[in-house]
Structure formats: C-alpha cells, structure tokens
Amino acid sequence: MITLAQRLKKQQEESSNGHNRISIRDRLLVKESQELAQLLPPNCTVEYENENDLSNFTLIIKPTEGYWENGIFKFSIYVTDEYNMVPPKVKCLTKLWHPNISETGEICLSLLRQHSMDGLGWSPTRRLKDVVWGLHALFTDLLNFEDPLNIEAADMYKHSKLEFQIKVEEYVKLFAKN
Amino acid sequence: MSENSRMDENDNDKKEVSQEKMFTLKKWNAVAMWSWDVECDTCAICRVQVMDACLRCQAESKKDFYGKQDCVVVWGECNHSFHYCCMSLWVKQNNRCPLCQQEWSIQRMGK
Numbered sequence: 034m035i036t037l038a039q040r041l042k043k044q045q046e047e048s049s050n051g052h053n054r055i056s057i058r059d060r061l062l063v064k065e066s067q068e069l070a071q072l073l074p075p076n077c078t079v080e081y082e083n084e085n086d087l088s089n090f091t092l093i094i095k096p097t098e099g100y101w102e103n104g105i106f107k108f109s110i111y112v113t114d115e116y117n118m119v120p121p122k123v124k125c126l127t128k129l130w131h132p133n134i135s136e137t138g139e140i141c142l143s144l145l146r147q148h149s150m151d152g153l154g155w156s157p158t159r160r161l162k163d164v165v166w167g168l169h170a171l172f173t174d175l176l177n178f179e180d181p182l183n184i185e186a187a188d189m190y191k192h193s194k195l196e197f198q199i200k201v202e203e204y205v206k207l208f209a210k211n
Numbered sequence: 212m213s214e215n216s217r218m219d220e221n222d223n224d225k226k227e228v229s230q231e232k233m234f235t236l237k238k239w240n241a242v243a244m245w246s247w248d249v250e251c252d253t254c255a256i257c258r259v260q261v262m263d264a265c266l267r268c269q270a271e272s273k274k275d276f277y278g279k280q281d282c283v284v285v286w287g288e289c290n291h292s293f294h295y296c297c298m299s300l301w302v303k304q305n306n307r308c309p310l311c312q313q314e315w316s317i318q319r320m321g322k
Contacts, residue, residue: 057257057266064258117256118300148304152312157256157301 038063040085058116062087065161072162074169088112091126092165096172100201101129104209108140108168112161120145120155121164128208130201132181132190133171141182142167142175255310256297262322265294286318295320 066087073079080091092108107126113119123145125138133141143153144167167175181187190197253259257266264282285295291310293301298315306315 057270060266060270061258118304150307152307154305156305156309157297158309 036085056114058088058112058114061117062112062161069161069165074166077165077169079165088116092168094169094172099172099176100198101131101172101205101209104129104205105211106172106209110161110164117157117159119147120159121161123164123168128204130183130186130197130204131171131176132178132183132187133176135182139182140168140171141180142171254292254294254297256293256301259294261292261294265296267296268294283320283322285320287313288316288318289313290318 069079074094076095076097078093080093081087082089082091088111090110092110094106094108096102096104096106105127106129109124109126111122113122123140123142125134125140128136128138130136143149143151144155144159144163146154148154170176178187178190186197186200189200252261254261254265259266259269261284263269268282283295284292285298286292287308289308289311291308293309301309302315307313308315
C-alpha cells in the first residue's frame with residue numbers, strides 16, 4: 034500500500050505538470066481495494082500480480098459447502114479505464130461444471146451486466162466487494178438452474194441431481210485442485 | 212454514593228474555592244460540527260461530497276483551476292442528488308437513478 038501511495042503521488046505530480054491525467058479508476062481503486070481486503074468473504078483470497086496495478090487481480094474462492102466444496106476456483110478480474118461507469122471484466126480461469134458459468138469461463142451474474150433495465154445490473158454505486166461477494170454467492174445463494182448459461186449442466190441437474198453431482202466432483206478433481 | 216459522603220464533598224469544594232483557585236481557564240477553543248441538510252450528502256457515483264467538486268473535476272482542476280465552480284449538483288425527481296458531471300456520464304448508458312432505479316428526470320440543479 035505504501036508503494037501505491039507513492040505511485041499515486043508521483044502520478045499526481047506528473048498530471049499537475051500537465052503530462053497525463055490521473056485516471057478516476059485508479060483513485061476509486063485505492064479506496065475500494067482496501068475496503069475489499071477488509072470485507073473479503075472468509076474462504077476467498079485476492080492476489081495481485083503486480084502490486085502497483087490494482088486494476089488486475091485474481092480472486093480465489095474455496096467453497097466450504099455445496100456441490101463445489103473443497104474445489105479451488107480462480108477468477109480473473111480486470112477493472113477497465115471506464116470504471117465505475119462499467120462493471121469489471123470477470124472470467125473464470127478454472128474449468129468447472131456449473132449452470133451459471135460456462136466451461137470456457139463466461140459468467141452469468143446480473144451485477145456484471147452493463148446494460149440492464151431492472152435494478153440488478155451494474156450501477157456505479159456498486160463496488161468491487163459487491164462483485165466478489167456476488168461471485169462467491171454463485172456457489173451458494175445465487176446458484177440458479179432456471180436461467181442457465183451452461184444449459185447442459187442445468188438440464189443434467191433437472192434430470193438427475195446425482196449425475197450432476199458426480200460430474201461436478203469429477204471436474205473438481207480434474208481442474209480445481211492445487 | 213451515600214447522602215453523607217456527598218455532603219462532605221460539597222463542604223470540601225467550598226473550602227477550596229475560598230482558599231485558592233485550583234484552575235484558571237486562560238483560553239478555550241470551540242469546535243463545531245456541521246453537515247449539509249440534504250438527504251444524501253455524498254455522491255454515490257464518485258463517492259465525494261456533493262458540495263465539493265467531483266473526483267473528475269478535482270483531478271482536472273489541478274491543470275486549469277476552474278473545476279470547482281463548474282461542478283454543480285443535480286437533484287432528480289426521486290430526490291437523490293449527484294454531481295452533474297457524474298450523472299451525465301451515467302445517464303448516457305442508463306437513464307435511471309443508480310440509487311433507486313427510477314427513471315431519471317432532473318428536478319433542479321445548482322449548489
């Protein structure tokens with residue numbers, strides 16, 4: 034955090050000399066990344082590849098209950114320059130069998146939708162911690178078989194919960210272990 | 212505390228006052244707190260007080276020194292307030308109040 038503060042100060046100096054403008058995103062991220070660290074769900078961790086770049090990080094979720102229990106699921110989160118007018122870009126890096134996450138890593142989570150006419154989509158009042166808690170809840174409360182992205186997974190669940198569970202566990206063993 | 216002990220203390224007080232002043236107040240500073248009388252005093256978009264310049268204008272005013280005057284507050288029909296700069300960026304993609312999701316229409320603007 035100290036190096037970040039120094040970096041921001043340097044940026045500020047540069048911009049006052051008219052070199053470049055400070056990104057609003059970076060200013061918001063300083064506060065939000067601290068808030069996120071304090072309010073992280075208990076079974077989640079955040080890793081920054083470059084500690085001077087708060088806009089790019091990996092979220093690691095280890096569900097302690099439910100179908101995906103004991104798996105280790107990684108998500109890449111990229112906060113674009115237009116933040117907070119647009120949601121962060123999130124991709125699931127771990128292959129998994131889940132009705133709301135495709136095998137290629139696309140995620141169906143309402144608050145990550147940029148344009149939505151209901152109150153559930155992205156809004157600039159939302160924060161990174163809401164995104165992280167939302168992703169975390171995809172393994173529990175927000176798990177939704179009614180509006181699936183991976184239709185095959187949802188159909189399998191409706192047809193046979195046991196078959197679904199076996200496939201989930203098979204994927205966890207293959208892809209979601211250390 | 213019993214009735215007796217309280218009376219004892221009062222007696223002691225009287226004695227001390229009559230003998231010599233223990234403390235004299237030489238200087239004091241009054242501290243007052245205030246806040247704007249509005250329902251929501253922080254812009255939910257940039258998270259800066261609505262009466263201050265928004266995050267964007269603060270960043271830019273360092274260059275051109277007029278950011279603050281130009282950054283006005285806008286109130287919607289829903290009574291939620293934001294910086295005009297922040298809200299005008301948001302309504303481009305979604306014409307709803309980010310706080311209550313009502314259709315956004317401006318009630319008034321100013322400081």
